[in-house]
Amino acid sequence: MPRVSQDHLDARRRQILDGARACFARYGYEGATVRRLEEATGLSRGAIFHHFRDKESLFLALAEDDALRMADVVAKQGLVQVMRDLLLVQEPSTEEHPADWLGTRLEVSRRLRTDPEFRARWAERSSQLTRATRERLLRQREAGNLRDDVDVTVLTSFLELVLEGLVSHLAMGLPADDLGPVLDVVEETVRRQRRTP
Amino acid sequence: MPRVSQDHLDARRRQILDGARACFARYGYEGATVRRLEEATGLSRGAIFHHFRDKESLFLALAEDDALRMADVVAKQGLVQVMRDLLLVQEPSTEEHPADWLGTRLEVSRRLRTDPEFRARWAERSSQLTRATRERLLRQREAGNLRDDVDVTVLTSFLELVLEGLVSHLAMGLPADDLGPVLDVVEETVRRQRRTP
Numbered sequence: 001m002p003r004v005s006q007d008h009l010d011a012r013r014r015q016i017l018d019g020a021r022a023c024f025a026r027y028g029y030e031g032a033t034v035r036r037l038e039e040a041t042g043l044s045r046g047a048i049f050h051h052f053r054d055k056e057s058l059f060l061a062l063a064e065d066d067a068l069r070m071a072d073v074v075a076k077q078g079l080v081q082v083m084r085d086l087l088l089v090q091e092p093s094t095e096e097h098p099a100d101w102l103g104t105r106l107e108v109s110r111r112l113r114t115d116p117e118f119r120a121r122w123a124e125r126s127s128q129l130t131r132a133t134r135e136r137l138l139r140q141r142e143a144g145n146l147r148d149d150v151d152v153t154v155l156t157s158f159l160e161l162v163l164e165g166l167v168s169h170l171a172m173g174l175p176a177d178d179l180g181p182v183l184d185v186v187e188e189t190v191r192r193q194r195r196t197p
Numbered sequence: 198m199p200r201v202s203q204d205h206l207d208a209r210r211r212q213i214l215d216g217a218r219a220c221f222a223r224y225g226y227e228g229a230t231v232r233r234l235e236e237a238t239g240l241s242r243g244a245i246f247h248h249f250r251d252k253e254s255l256f257l258a259l260a261e262d263d264a265l266r267m268a269d270v271v272a273k274q275g276l277v278q279v280m281r282d283l284l285l286v287q288e289p290s291t292e293e294h295p296a297d298w299l300g301t302r303l304e305v306s307r308r309l310r311t312d313p314e315f316r317a318r319w320a321e322r323s324s325q326l327t328r329a330t331r332e333r334l335l336r337q338r339e340a341g342n343l344r345d346d347v348d349v350t351v352l353t354s355f356l357e358l359v360l361e362g363l364v365s366h367l368a369m370g371l372p373a374d375d376l377g378p379v380l381d382v383v384e385e386t387v388r389r390q391r392r393t394p
Binding site for chain 2 (some may be wrong): 109110112114116119150151153154155156157158160162163164165166167168169171172173178179181182185186189
């Protein structure tokens with residue numbers, strides 16, 4: 001029954017990642033002890049570290065998993081939609097949190113700043129989002145929706161810089177309820193033509 | 198001779214701030230011990246804490262001083278110029294570092310993320326840059342240089358978000374040598390009219 005086994009392994013892996021995501025988001029990397037990871041996943045340390053070599057590997061797998069899910073939204077709806085999803089997280093009334101990757105993203109940003117070893121390990125894995133953003137922009141250009149006076153590489157960096165600013169803004173606990181119109185400006189900047197007033 | 202005394206006090210205060218800026222930038226807030234602050238300023242702890250109540254007050258005064266100097270550049274040349282200055286810091290060949298406030302700004306960002314008490318104390322002082330940015334944009338609008346289909350508040354937030362993204366980008370040690378054209382896009386976004394290719 002290799003198929004069933006693989007399904008079972010995948011489900012277990014997903015269970016660990018989902019629990020660990022909540023745990024890292026709540027306690028930060030250092031605060032997410034093995035005991036708290038056990039509680040959050042509902043699994044023993046033996047089960048957890050059967051799937052992931054150590055806490056660092058678990059965190060990297062989670063960060064990679066979240067980056068792939070972000071890249072998926074980018075491919076379908078663009079990086080500005082990812083940023084709009086981040087704003088939703090701030091609204092307490094929202095039951096669904098499409099951007100549950102914010103916690104992971106904040107931890108990645110923090111560790112990139114403080115941990116050169118992590119920076120080296122993450123560098124290889126961080127390209128998915130850039131690639132997804134760039135590919136979507138190229139498709140948009142082909143469809144005639146993108147401005148054509150600026151290189152796609154520059155527009156990709158522009159969107160990534162704004163995303164990083166937004167993540168930092170949220171991490172500092174600054175108010176974000178007025179940022180919707182700012183993201184409209186960002187979106188319009190990469191579009192073909194400026195709307196006339 | 199009250200005038201001479203005041204000049205002397207001001208010079209001493211400047212000496213402390215300049216030494217402390219380098220010290221905080223190099224070691225971070227926690228790492229900037231009193232002993233290191235003594236070495237960096239060339240003054241005894243007695244002299245330092247004659248001017249500033251404690252390390253926290255010294256750091257807040259420094260952050261406020263740097264924010265005022267940034268606001269000064271913003272008033273004269275705009276926030277995009279502040280960002281261009283930040284890119285210069287990255288170039289090892291540059292002898293002059295117009296953005297020596299980057300170290301302080303990084304520490305402010307980090308502590309805002311991790312220290313709610315600091316967040317409260319900083320909130321009162323952080324409005325200079327926003328005000329300077331907003332006032333410059335209003336002047337630019339009057340001069341007919343600014344786009345007039347978007348509120349100045351939104352454009353101010355847009356520029357601040359990009360600045361925060363840039364600070365975070367540099368803090369993570371990511372390459373910044375290709376960001377000049379990105380800042381061109383940012384600058385052009387707030388201007389009156391899009392350049393045609």
